[in-house]
Amino acid sequence: MLLSIDFGSDQPIYMQIRNGIVNGIASGNLNDGDPLPSVRTLGAEIGVNLHTVNKAYQLLQSEGFIEIQRRRGTFIKAGDAAQNAAEFLENCGDPLKTLVSEAVTRRVDRAVLHQMIDHMYDELEGNES
Amino acid sequence: MNENILILICTYVLVACLMIMQPWFSRKNVLFGVVFANPSIWRDAQAASIRRRYLVRSAGTDLALFVILLFLSFILTDEKWLFGFSMVMLALIVIDSFLFVLANRQTRKLKQSMAPDAQLTTKKIVVDLGKSDRETVLSLKWVLLLVPVFVATLAVVWFGYPYMADSIPTHFGISGPDRWAPKSWHTVLSPVALELMLGALVLFTRRAPASVKGNPNAAPGYAQYRKMMTLLLIIFCLLSEILFFLVVLSFITPISPLWFAILSLVNLGFLITMIWLYIRFVRSKHVSGPILDDDGKWIWGIFYFNRSDPSIFVEKRVGIGFTVNMARPIAWIVLVGIILITILLSR
Known part of the structure; x- marks a missing residue:
């Protein structure tokens, strides 16, 4: 699944990451259990601060779209979002x-x-x- | 001409060839560190002219320095020649780098003179979310391979120190040790420090991103290439560790010089493997899609300076391997640390 980031947009980058992932889940490109790149890797790929990616992941976790497992990594968990x-x-x-x-x-x-x-x-x- | 001088002259030839061939050690849409969207820039007449000029100038300079080096070997003593060799090597790197910077400026001018390419963007980047770290980054478990030999080397140094001879070999040629120093903790711990430095480099480069970004096809197959490079680096470190282990062991009991020669030759084989990997997985790949125009982040096309990039190490824009992100303070610490350790060990 491809995530597009626009550096010139008024929307903060962490929101663009958040929205891109939600869009991926809605369109079926990202499914329950699918792994996501780590904060460090995604930050390096986009070329943004680790806090920016971390903020997006924390927001997605609090909204029930993803699950961050300390040792194993980050996974899509849209089931929780459906309940909310x-x-x-x-x-x-x-x-x-x-x-x-x-x-x-x-x-x-x-x-x-x-x-x-x-x-x-x-x-x-x-x-x- | 003695054996050591011959090895150093071979080293000069190798470094000179690598410096001359620099423009070829990049993706086809990168010319002297300047990025273009279309790989066809490689066949552009003006680009070919810049490349040709660099080739003639650097080959001419390197040949002239080579003649000076040979001439010096006939008129100077071995010790003075060694100093002369260091100066010639320094001149080679400085002059060729200057020629590269000159070519970089000419390429930038060429880029400015060309019609704007819609595929070259400064504002957008597309990344692939479908790949987890397991697929793109070599597992940390591989790095653990380096631990046993490191511990063994440290143990031999620690427990074997009282049994070591008063004179410690510090330099090894093809036929065995050829330079010695008085026994001290500084001398015997040098191989351990080198092992530690190599291991740290592997850890830092595991996640180094590609030097060309924009979309997943801007650096196709890069993740696979990086995994193989990291693995190659780990095997190189492991063999170097074994070499250092033998060095430390030789402080206590004599080791056949054949082992040093074999391991040194295997390490030379790594250089050839690295070049092959680069040609197979980077140079020959077809680049497509929108490309991020980040020339401003590459000073002279050589040094990477990007405050918003969290990476400490990134893939070199020109050349094989990785370079540091100068905007990260930790990168400076790593860089200064490497230089300090090298200076301390060479004393």
Whole structure:
């Protein structure tokens, strides 16, 4: 699975790593039990501070997407994240509201936004199957 | 001409050839430390002209120095010739490095004069998350192979010190020891210190990233190459350890010089294996996709200085092996440590 990092982006690099891995899980490119490179190796590959990668991994672990085993390494563990769906829905309300507000302000048709979300779901679930 | 002078002249020829061949010890999209997206730069007429100029200048210089070296061997005593040899070697490295820097500047100008390549980026990097450390980094268990001989050497030094002769051999030629020093802890511990230094180098280079980045095809097969290089380095260290063990043992009981000759020749074989590995797994690979334009991080195309890269050692951009990331304080400690140990041991 390929992870793309944009050094010129406004989004912090640790968030780009986090989002890339979540995207990989959603699209089925990363599955339960798949190993991830160590913090040291990924930091060296991207050319970023170890704290940046560590921050992304810690965040992913706290969200239940990965498991960090002290001696064995880091593994995908998306099962835990699936159990936290209710918590996710509670937390995603605010960013989703901001997005919808902006769409309304820009007079984006409700159906178009719905269609976009459906299309993304189809694309990710299609990849997974 | 004695045997030692002959060995040193052979060393000069070997180093001179490696210096002249430098431009060929890089990926085909790297020219004098300057990275391009397309490997076709290697066939570019202007690039070939820069390469040819470097080849003629460095070969001319090295040949002139070689003649001086031979001339000195006829007019100087062996001891004075040794000093002359050190000066000629220094001149060889300084002049050839200067010629390389000159070629690096010309290549940079050539790159600036070319139309911007969309595949050359400063902002984006793509990495493969699908590979775990087990697949890309040689296991630490292999490094443990070095421990038994190290412990054995240390034990022989520690327990055998009272039984050692008052004069300790410090230099070995093909026919056995040819230089001696009075017995001291400093003299007998030198081989142990060298073993420790080699072992530490293996540990540091295990994870050294490729010198060209951008996407997994920017350095195809690099992980496999690095694993093999680390393994080769471990075998080299192990044989060197055995050599040092024999050296220490020879302080107590005489060892047949044949062993030193065999092990030295095997170590020379490693140099050839390293060159073969490089040609097979780096030079011949086809580079494709977006490439990270990080020329700014490579001073003169030789020294790597990148504050945001956590790596202490990285693959050399030009040449076989690894170099330090000068932006990391620990790299300076390692570098100064190696130089200090070398100076202390040569005294």
